[in-house]
Amino acid sequence: MSFSLERRISLGIAAVLAALLLMAGGAWWSVARFQAMLAWVDHTHQVLYGLEALQNHVLQVQAESQRYTATGDAGSRDRWSAATRRAEDDLARLAALTADNPDQRARVQALGPQLAAIVSQTRARHELRQARGAEAALAEMSRGTVRAAVETLGGTLRAAEEAERRLLAQRSDETQAAGRTIIATAVASSTLAAGLALLGVIFALRDLAARRRAEAELDEFFALSQDLLCIAGFDGYFQRLNPAWERTLGFTTAELTAQPYADFLHPEDREATRDQAARQAAGRDTMAFENRYRCRDGSYRWLQWNARPAVQEGRIFATARDITDRRQLEQIHQHFRALFESLPGLYLVLTPDLRIVAASDAYLQATMTKRAEIIGRGLFEVFPDNPGDPAATGTSNLRASLERVLRTSAPDTMAIQKYDVRRPDGSFEVRYWSPVNSPVLGVDRRIAYLIHRVEDVTDFVQRKAAAADGGAALQARLERMEAEVFHSSEQVQAVNAELEAFTYSVSHDLRAPLRHIDGFAGLLAKHAGPQLDEQGRRYVQVISDAARKMGRLIDDLLAFSRTGRAPLHLTSVDQAALVAAVIREGGYDGPGRTIEWHLAPLPAVRADAALLRQVWANYLDNAVKYSGKVPQPRIEVGTAAGAAPGECVCFVRDNGAGFDPRYADQLFGVFQRLHTEAEFEGTGIGLANVRRIIGRHGGRTWAEGAVGAGATFYFALPAADA
Numbered sequence: 001m002s003f004s005l006e007r008r009i010s011l012g013i014a015a016v017l018a019a020l021l022l023m024a025g026g027a028w029w030s031v032a033r034f035q036a037m038l039a040w041v042d043h044t045h046q047v048l049y050g051l052e053a054l055q056n057h058v059l060q061v062q063a064e065s066q067r068y069t070a071t072g073d074a075g076s077r078d079r080w081s082a083a084t085r086r087a088e089d090d091l092a093r094l095a096a097l098t099a100d101n102p103d104q105r106a107r108v109q110a111l112g113p114q115l116a117a118i119v120s121q122t123r124a125r126h127e128l129r130q131a132r133g134a135e136a137a138l139a140e141m142s143r144g145t146v147r148a149a150v151e152t153l154g155g156t157l158r159a160a161e162e163a164e165r166r167l168l169a170q171r172s173d174e175t176q177a178a179g180r181t182i183i184a185t186a187v188a189s190s191t192l193a194a195g196l197a198l199l200g201v202i203f204a205l206r207d208l209a210a211r212r213r214a215e216a217e218l219d220e221f222f223a224l225s226q227d228l229l230c231i232a233g234f235d236g237y238f239q240r241l242n243p244a245w246e247r248t249l250g251f252t253t254a255e256l257t258a259q260p261y262a263d264f265l266h267p268e269d270r271e272a273t274r275d276q277a278a279r280q281a282a283g284r285d286t287m288a289f290e291n292r293y294r295c296r297d298g299s300y301r302w303l304q305w306n307a308r309p310a311v312q313e314g315r316i317f318a319t320a321r322d323i324t325d326r327r328q329l330e331q332i333h334q335h336f337r338a339l340f341e342s343l344p345g346l347y348l349v350l351t352p353d354l355r356i357v358a359a360s361d362a363y364l365q366a367t368m369t370k371r372a373e374i375i376g377r378g379l380f381e382v383f384p385d386n387p388g389d390p391a392a393t394g395t396s397n398l399r400a401s402l403e404r405v406l407r408t409s410a411p412d413t414m415a416i417q418k419y420d421v422r423r424p425d426g427s428f429e430v431r432y433w434s435p436v437n438s439p440v441l442g443v444d445r446r447i448a449y450l451i452h453r454v455e456d457v458t459d460f461v462q463r464k465a466a467a468a469d470g471g472a473a474l475q476a477r478l479e480r481m482e483a484e485v486f487h488s489s490e491q492v493q494a495v496n497a498e499l500e501a502f503t504y505s506v507s508h509d510l511r512a513p514l515r516h517i518d519g520f521a522g523l524l525a526k527h528a529g530p531q532l533d534e535q536g537r538r539y540v541q542v543i544s545d546a547a548r549k550m551g552r553l554i555d556d557l558l559a560f561s562r563t564g565r566a567p568l569h570l571t572s573v574d575q576a577a578l579v580a581a582v583i584r585e586g587g588y589d590g591p592g593r594t595i596e597w598h599l600a601p602l603p604a605v606r607a608d609a610a611l612l613r614q615v616w617a618n619y620l621d622n623a624v625k626y627s628g629k630v631p632q633p634r635i636e637v638g639t640a641a642g643a644a645p646g647e648c649v650c651f652v653r654d655n656g657a658g659f660d661p662r663y664a665d666q667l668f669g670v671f672q673r674l675h676t677e678a679e680f681e682g683t684g685i686g687l688a689n690v691r692r693i694i695g696r697h698g699g700r701t702w703a704e705g706a707v708g709a710g711a712t713f714y715f716a717l718p719a720a721d722a
Helices: 002-071 074-097 102-132 134-142 145-202 204-224 244-249 253-257 267-281 324-341 361-367 394-408 458-468 472-531 534-565 575-586 609-626 661-668 686-696
Strands: 228-233 238-241 287-294 300-310 315-322 346-350 356-359 432-441 447-456 570-573 596-599 605-608 634-640 647-654 700-705 711-718
Touching: 002 074, 002 102, 002 134, 002 145, 074 102, 102 134, 102 145, 228 244, 238 253, 244 253, 267 287, 267 300, 267 315, 300 324, 324 356, 346 361, 356 361, 361 447, 394 432, 394 447, 432 458, 570 609, 575 596, 575 609, 605 609, 605 711, 609 634, 609 647, 609 686, 609 711, 661 686, 661 700, 686 700, 686 711
Parallel strands: 596 634
Antiparallel strands: 228 238, 228 315, 287 300, 300 315, 346 356, 346 447, 432 447, 570 605, 634 647, 647 711, 700 711
């Protein structure tokens, strides 16, 4: 009897499901048909709107032409041109919209010659006014040829509109019929669904078992989630945590649930987090906020929260994501933005659609603009041509250059441009510029930004123009010099582009496999560590150490490359203060190690402070490193007599391992080391970087030493007063 009942129920469910499928298919067909009808109705409205827009723009063409004929106002001529373009755009859109309707397509095709006649007749009238004056143009206007052409076009538009409205009425009726079909299908489906609801009671016990299985699956997902999931009580304690908490913070679940979660918060975030918890207890909806949690090693991690309260249960369900790396990246971006804005050069950053996203302070000062007024706006909206200069070509030339960069992904150096700048009072000031436009490629090798760099050469051009009065020979010489400068600039840009491509390749194409090697070596050590013997664990450690060493080599190579290309910003540098700062920030003295420092007074020099800081840091790092195995390390900083008047010679001397003096010249080469990695770690880039920096300052570097007797590293620069 039981089997028979179950069989009947199964057959009944199968029949109901078949009926539901049929109803669903009918409903799907009805909805699809209804949507199609709505699309056609919307299409008809678009055609009607297009016809109306075309008529309005044609009337505007006629009105602005009459105004220009009567008054000669240049603004009316410009508005006539704009209305003409919009009318032509409207006609093109109508042609696309009516391509499926032969009758309407024929009418729209007839509109083309009619619009062309109107534009041609109004243009001829403008030219007549310019050539023979207002009286002749007004006489021509009185003939009414334009008005007749407009009326002819209006008749064609009315015929098209009437046909489209008839089509709209027909499609509206079809749409209403489709809607009634949907309603009938929905009523039938609802009735059948009510029957299924009765069957649902029978399967309640089976659903309960499925629910238990689902809860077990949810628990599995809870444990496997990479995000931090938790349930917290209104009493301020965690009730349940997933394993991601222990992986992220280092504390065990027992440690995290044994005390209030506020104890793990950063002191600055506790008050705000308590406020969030109070709002959750009051029954607020899902809330998002950020705070910092303490790790077992004492550091803090930034967490981004989404929380929802269950007031009746007195609990909060929340999920958190570790955003520490993103926060650090945002801070780096802010620092780089501040650095970019303070650059001494005139720089502008554009998106591929030529919107301004960043500008250096020097650029804002040169163009008499404010950052808040130009960021987010179009380049040529902010910097138009001088309307008082009919021969102005600044915008067209700059646009052509930027389009070349977008098309070729290569830098483009422009010839000197006359591009006047608008003053705050609205007037324009004559300016000449030497622009260079360069692409910035994203990870996908597509252009993410454009760098527009200019130099204000107004004084140069004006002096050149004044010198032209002195003779044709001087003029020819200046033109040759300008051509040579332009050619040299192109070559420099090409070299810079190649260097940027190399930097990109090193930064992105080499780092990723190294991270994979290091990461998978760590995973292998964690996963198979107990099964590996001592030799196997040593192999894994060698792989990881080699990957990290390669990463350091890449970083040092990039620094070495940038050092050769970065512009020098020469100032008077107080070397004594610089050395003291490097020692203080280097943290060379530590537990169980005390260095005997001897710091003599150092003279000021004229140099790039940031690059000179790298020189001292490399010399001092080397001295500390190679004296690390001496029981009483001693480091001396001082000056020596120069080989030439006005030359400042500085040195760093240590009592460490020293080196064979026969190989002194090799010390300053790339990757040249006189000690093995096992003796003293390093990449062999630091001293090469020192030589490049000092060489760019017009100085020299050398070293003296003996094996086991320490070493002395020198550099010579012109003194600040030389």
